[in-house]
Amino acid sequence: MRQPARAHQAPRIVVGVTGGIAAYKAVGLIRELVKAGATVTVIPTHSALKFVGLPTWEAISRNPVATELFEGVAEVRHVALGQNADLVIVAPASAHFLAQMAGGFASDLLGTTLLATKAPVLLAPAMHTEMWENPAVSANVSTLRSRGVHIVGPESGALTGGDQGPGRMSEPWEIAAAAFALLAPQTWAGKKVLVSAGGTRERLDPVRFLGNRSSGAMGVAIATAAARQGAEVVLVASNLEVDVPAGITVHDAPTAERVREAMLAHQPGSDLVVMAAAVADWVLEIQLDEKISKQDSGSRWSPTFVPAPDVLSELVTHKSAGQFIVGFAAETIADATEREERARAKMLRKGADALVLNQVGDEVGFGAVETAVTLFYQASPQSLSVEGTKDSIAERLLEALLDR
Numbered sequence: 001m002r003q004p005a006r007a008h009q010a011p012r013i014v015v016g017v018t019g020g021i022a023a024y025k026a027v028g029l030i031r032e033l034v035k036a037g038a039t040v041t042v043i044p045t046h047s048a049l050k051f052v053g054l055p056t057w058e059a060i061s062r063n064p065v066a067t068e069l070f071e072g073v074a075e076v077r078h079v080a081l082g083q084n085a086d087l088v089i090v091a092p093a094s095a096h097f098l099a100q101m102a103g104g105f106a107s108d109l110l111g112t113t114l115l116a117t118k119a120p121v122l123l124a125p126a127m128h129t130e131m132w133e134n135p136a137v138s139a140n141v142s143t144l145r146s147r148g149v150h151i152v153g154p155e156s157g158a159l160t161g162g163d164q165g166p167g168r169m170s171e172p173w174e175i176a177a178a179a180f181a182l183l184a185p186q187t188w189a190g191k192k193v194l195v196s197a198g199g200t201r202e203r204l205d206p207v208r209f210l211g212n213r214s215s216g217a218m219g220v221a222i223a224t225a226a227a228r229q230g231a232e233v234v235l236v237a238s239n240l241e242v243d244v245p246a247g248i249t250v251h252d253a254p255t256a257e258r259v260r261e262a263m264l265a266h267q268p269g270s271d272l273v274v275m276a277a278a279v280a281d282w283v284l285e286i287q288l289d290e291k292i293s294k295q296d297s298g299s300r301w302s303p304t305f306v307p308a309p310d311v312l313s314e315l316v317t318h319k320s321a322g323q324f325i326v327g328f329a330a331e332t333i334a335d336a337t338e339r340e341e342r343a344r345a346k347m348l349r350k351g352a353d354a355l356v357l358n359q360v361g362d363e364v365g366f367g368a369v370e371t372a373v374t375l376f377y378q379a380s381p382q383s384l385s386v387e388g389t390k391d392s393i394a395e396r397l398l399e400a401l402l403d404r
Contacts, residue, residue, distance in 0.1 A: 011087060013040050015090075016045070016113070017048040017091065019048050020051070020126050025091070027052060028171075029124075029175050032176040037391070041085075045067075081113045085119045088120070088122070094127060098144065120148075120182045122149075122150045125141070126153075128159055129166050153175075187398075189230030193232070196219060196259055199215075200254065204303070205292050206289070211280075215241040216241060218390050223244070225394040235251070256279045263311055264314065272326070275352075283306060329346050329358075354377050358373045
């Protein structure tokens with residue numbers, strides 16, 4: 001049932017939305033898919049339109065929305081949508097819909113689309129606990145799984161009417177992660193990837209720290225892309241401001257020393273090591289046990305800092321045969337030539353096999369924004385420049401690194 005993804009082309013995803021209060025969460029799912037570069041066609045059922053109107057689906061998907069089986073007859077739309085899809089998602093998938101799909105019914109546009117597609121199908125069920133646990137629903141889910149249909153969730157949590165329990169639809173980003181995992185070619189299958197992400201926070205006193213603006217978005221994007229492509233991924237996370245999809249092993253490492261410990265512990269056996277975290281250059285020489293106050297420090301406070309662990313250099317020192325190590329360099333300098341010179345010098349100084357340069361500043365580079373990076377290689381004068389979302393950049397970087 002699975003089809004290989006088309007290299008560098010936007011995946012064509014059909015999102016079916018059935019009737020249920022969780023339909024509002026499907027808006028967030030479509031936004032995630034579009035933001036990641038997918039071309040999305042929404043097929044809401046008549047019941048779904050009772051919860052979220054047609055203009056919303058068209059606005060968020062940026063595409064016209066068809067709802068009727070007998071619209072677009074000349075173009076055979078009831079078949080063409082399924083034939084042309086790289087993936088079909090149904091979120092939420094109601095109990096009624098699960099019964100229809102298990103029975104092969106095609107009484108509406110969503111039903112005919114599902115019968116006509118050979119693409120992977122991903123369902124995100126949502127219903128009350130009693131319905132989800134009903135033997136009829138369980139039998140329908142088992143039937144669909146036996147046919148190769150993929151299911152994400154449901155989760156346990158708050159439901160409509162104040163109820164609690166299994167039946168809550170998975171969050172949009174979790175469904176999107178499962179979707180892209182189905183689309184991705186498994187080029188990293190059998191390989192182990194170790195990634196650091198985020199920004200460290202070095203303790204100044206019990207309530208203050210020295211930190212930076214890194215959200216961890218780029219490192220998480222690389223870890224996510226590697227996991228989608230079949231790699232076993234360990235993520236060393238420093239104070240992340242972004243979510244990490246399921247399937248990635250996460251080790252919290254809030255400080256430079258903790259990053260060092262975690263990266264060295266997981267380095268053996270890793271095929272690719274990516275140091276994307278913004279690790280502090282300096283740490284306080286003497287740790288303060290009490291909060292420093294203005295009365296204690298006077299008009300000036302001049303603490304003494306010492307160098308933080310140089311994690312990238314230490315990883316290179318412990319590098320095993322066949323292992324590939326990638327560093328990151330964030331530069332604020334406006335001149336592109338000087339940025340490149342600094343990045344190449346850092347790569348040589350640290351001994352990394354490759355280095356990713358990105359420009360940062362007050363309005364550039366941080367968070368979930370489009371950006372541009374350049375990948376340099378130790379063993380080659382060649383470089384690769386990539387622009388776009390951090391998710392799309394991560395895909396291109398992994399493709400280039402796999403060739404190495």
